[in-house]
Amino acid sequence: xxxxxxxxxxHTFGVSVATREKILSNVMDSYKxxxxxxxxxxxxxxxxxxxxxxxxxSLSKAGLSHKDLDLIAFSNxxxxxxxxxxxxxxxxxxxxxxxxPLIPVNHCIAHVEIGRKITGCIDPVTLYVSGANxxxxxxxxxxxxxxxxxxxxxxxxxxxxxxRYSGIPFPGGPVIEKLAEKGGYVELPYSVKGMDVSFxxxxxxxxxxxRTHELKDLCYSMQEHVFAMLVEVSERALAHCQKNELLLAxxxxxxxxxxxxxxxxxKERGAEFxxxxxxxxxxxxxxxxxxxxxxxxxxxxxxxxxxxxxxxxRTDEVMVLWR
Amino acid sequence: MALELIAHGAESKLYRDGxxxxxxxxxxxxxxxxxxxRLRKYRNKREVKALRKAYNLIKVPKVLxxxxxxxxxxxxxxxVLRDVISDLSNEEFNSVCKxxxxxxxxxxxxxLIHGDLTTSNMMLRGSELFFIDFGLSEVSSKVEAKAVDLxxxxxxxxxxxxxxxxxxxxxxxxxxxxxxxxxxxKVVESRGRKKLxx
Numbered sequence: 001x002x003x004x005x006x007x008x009x010x011h012t013f014g015v016s017v018a019t020r021e022k023i024l025s026n027v028m029d030s031y032k033x034x035x036x037x038x039x040x041x042x043x044x045x046x047x048x049x050x051x052x053x054x055x056x057x058s059l060s061k062a063g064l065s066h067k068d069l070d071l072i073a074f075s076n077x078x079x080x081x082x083x084x085x086x087x088x089x090x091x092x093x094x095x096x097x098x099x100x101p102l103i104p105v106n107h108c109i110a111h112v113e114i115g116r117k118i119t120g121c122i123d124p125v126t127l128y129v130s131g132a133n134x135x136x137x138x139x140x141x142x143x144x145x146x147x148x149x150x151x152x153x154x155x156x157x158x159x160x161x162x163x164r165y166s167g168i169p170f171p172g173g174p175v176i177e178k179l180a181e182k183g184g185y186v187e188l189p190y191s192v193k194g195m196d197v198s199f200x201x202x203x204x205x206x207x208x209x210x211r212t213h214e215l216k217d218l219c220y221s222m223q224e225h226v227f228a229m230l231v232e233v234s235e236r237a238l239a240h241c242q243k244n245e246l247l248l249a250x251x252x253x254x255x256x257x258x259x260x261x262x263x264x265x266x267k268e269r270g271a272e273f274x275x276x277x278x279x280x281x282x283x284x285x286x287x288x289x290x291x292x293x294x295x296x297x298x299x300x301x302x303x304x305x306x307x308x309x310x311x312x313x314r315t316d317e318v319m320v321l322w323r
Numbered sequence: 324m325a326l327e328l329i330a331h332g333a334e335s336k337l338y339r340d341g342x343x344x345x346x347x348x349x350x351x352x353x354x355x356x357x358x359x360x361r362l363r364k365y366r367n368k369r370e371v372k373a374l375r376k377a378y379n380l381i382k383v384p385k386v387l388x389x390x391x392x393x394x395x396x397x398x399x400x401x402x403v404l405r406d407v408i409s410d411l412s413n414e415e416f417n418s419v420c421k422x423x424x425x426x427x428x429x430x431x432x433x434x435l436i437h438g439d440l441t442t443s444n445m446m447l448r449g450s451e452l453f454f455i456d457f458g459l460s461e462v463s464s465k466v467e468a469k470a471v472d473l474x475x476x477x478x479x480x481x482x483x484x485x486x487x488x489x490x491x492x493x494x495x496x497x498x499x500x501x502x503x504x505x506x507x508x509k510v511v512e513s514r515g516r517k518k519l520x521x
Contacts, residue, residue, distance in 0.1 A: 145482040151471075151514075185357050194439045194459065194475035228354045236333040240405075240443050240483065261353040268352060269331070316482075 002064065003071040003296070004055075004094065005289025008087030009079025009107045010131060011038050013047040015054045016285030017062035017069075020293055024062035026279060026286040029054050033170050037160060038131075044082035051090050058285065069100055073292020076104035076306075077313035079132070084309040092307070103292040103300075104307050107283075108315045109144055111249040112137055113294060114287035119274035121245045127234045127262065130250035130283070131156030134197065134230070136237045137315055139323060145316050147241065148195035148233045155226060156252050158199040162222060165207050166215055176219045177255055183220025186213055190225055195236055197229045227258045231265050244271040253281040298322035334366070334458065343387060344398040348458075363392050366458040370394060373457035376435055381426040382453045399455070401448030408442055408484060408491075415450070420491045422452045424498025427473070430454075431501065434464040440476035442483060470507035473499070477508075 007014035007028075014028035031046035033039055059065060074091035076084065095102035112126045125147070126137040134155045136148035153161070156173065163172020189205055191198045202225065206218055234246055246266050252258060259275055266273035280286060298321040326338040326345065338345040348363040371394055377383045388395040404419070411419060423445065430437060437444075438459030446453040461468065476495070480488040496505060 140482070141485055143485075145485070146478075147482050185355065187361070190358070190362065192459065193471055194441070194479070196475065196478075224355050224358060228351075228358060231353050232333070232351075239331075239333040240441060240479075264353040265351070 001070050001293065001296070002068055003073055003103075003289045003293045004058070004069050005105075005285040005287070005292055006055075006072070006074040006087045006091050007107070007110075007283050007285045007288045008047050008083045008090075009075050009077075010083060010283060011043055012283040013050055013054055013083075013087070014283060014285035014288075015051075015058040016287075016289045017058055017064060018286060018289035018293065020297070023286045023289070024064070025058045026284055027054050027058040027061060028282075028284055035169070036164065037157075037170055038080065040080050040082040043080065044086050047083055047086040051086065055090070055094075066094075066098060069094075069098060071101055071103060071292060071296055072098070073103040073105050073288050073295075075107040075110065075288050076308065077106055077310035079107060079309075079311060081309065081311050084311065088307075088309050101296065102307060103295050104302065105288050105291045105295065106313060106315065106318045107288075108133060108135065108137070109318055109320075110287035110291040112144060112247065113291045114280050114284075115247040115249045115274065115276050117290050118276040118280050119247065121247055121272065121274040123243060124245035124247035124274060125234065125237045125241055125243050126247045126249055127230060127253075128249045129155045129230060129252035129258070131160065133250065135315060136195065136234060138237065138241050138243060139320065140241070142320055143316050144318070144320060146314070147237045148197070151193065151196050151198040152200045153203075155197075155199065155230065156250070158203055158226070159222075159252070161203055162206050162218075165210060166218075171251075173252065173255060176223070177257065179216045180219040180223045180257070183214075183216040183218070185224070186217050186221040188221050188225045190229060192229050192232055195233050195240070197233055199226070202226065223255070223257050227255070227261050230258070231261045234262065235265055235269065238269065238271055244269075246271055246273050248273070248275040249281055251282045254278045294322040332456075334363075339398055340395075342398050344384065344396050346394045346396065348392045367392055367394060369460055370457045373435060373437075373460035373462075376433065377430060377454065377457065380429040380433060380435070382451060383457075384453065384455060399446050399448055399453050401446045401451070401453065403443060404445040404447050404452075405442040405483065407447060409487065416487075416491075417494055418450065419447065419452055420494035421498045423476075423491075424495040424500070426452065426454055427476070427495075428499045428501060431469045431472070431504065434462050436461045436463050436468045436472045438472065438475070440472060441479035466504055466507045467511075469501070469504045470511045473504065473508050474511050 016026040029050040031043045134150040330337040384396040444456040
């Protein structure tokens, strides 16, 4: 069974070819704004421009052609409407012309499933931190349930916004990580509400401090405060769910300091820490293909409306039949 | 005398010493020292303050002794509600949920926000219900803060006790009964991320 997975929820257009046993290729092309954040129309134009090349490259890296595919999976939710639309059209076209089944996949759950597949963890609490999403997800009673979440913006978005105010271009994460290496401590707000976190207050605070403090100190302190908040709620979720595996996923999972903090927390708790390599943390087609295969094998049935894109579908709306 | 470790929560270790409970906010090496100490001291102080205030309003453990990172309080020889809520009889269940609603109402009426209302932070001793763990509590008379407090409780029920959440919530809401806050809760819930909005 060979599955082609298409990811297009935000700035990355990713295509992967995978079988049940192996990921054969994982190709991606990301839209980079000239200034500011992701412009939805420009991002979708980018995706439309690169889609054929990315698909062809993915197939050729896997050493296969269109005719070998048995299944087309695509991320239909949640994300930016414009870009989701491109992926959906491409996926439908392929499915129709090749006469192969089409599987709509939830992006957030795909992050969890690729993590489980790559790292071999079994029943983790997942800290999923990307641009738009910051959730703590754990499986319980037939659904991936959201135990903790940001009350306002995603951690990645927050970091990018701070970067923008500081004159650092998108994506700001890697530059901030570099600057933070030489920074010192400045006290910032620390905002944990129960299991939830919130970032807007810290953003305003940082913005005001830009005039009076050195950027490297703010970068360092921002990372220390924000990641400590994320790790703290992860630990709460581990204790609350009585689970002992933590999986880190999403674009922000590339940050070395966040990885290190998760690792230390798990060690102190006697839990196990898992994180896939960067290529499978960021948005990628492989996770879509992996989840597509799982859903296909579980015999998940779809209504016509399930094939439509949904910008706001929640992680806990998807019934999990493959576990 | 040997201390018996009875629980390892997310931020503290709990030891039993006869009829006393020692709550030790442990060091977290993942945080830098300055932040770690700031949070532990602040939360310890805040918890003591809230426990003392709440003691006159609802059932909470009595604070006996305090230092920077430790609170010594009465040991509650009961069970965590999280573990037993599904085994309660109908009558017990209704009574516990009603108490939760009344307790939260009593705290909110005095401007005390618990901050982490989950079934892990409630204990049942016979038919007596106790609220514990006020480490994230705050004092606020704002409707918004109270609504978020309820929101945390509702989410905790929905995620951990999805099978009984709806039933429990109906009783809790009715017992709580502060219309202004319940109205605001709807606003909190409708804020984009949490619910499907079309």
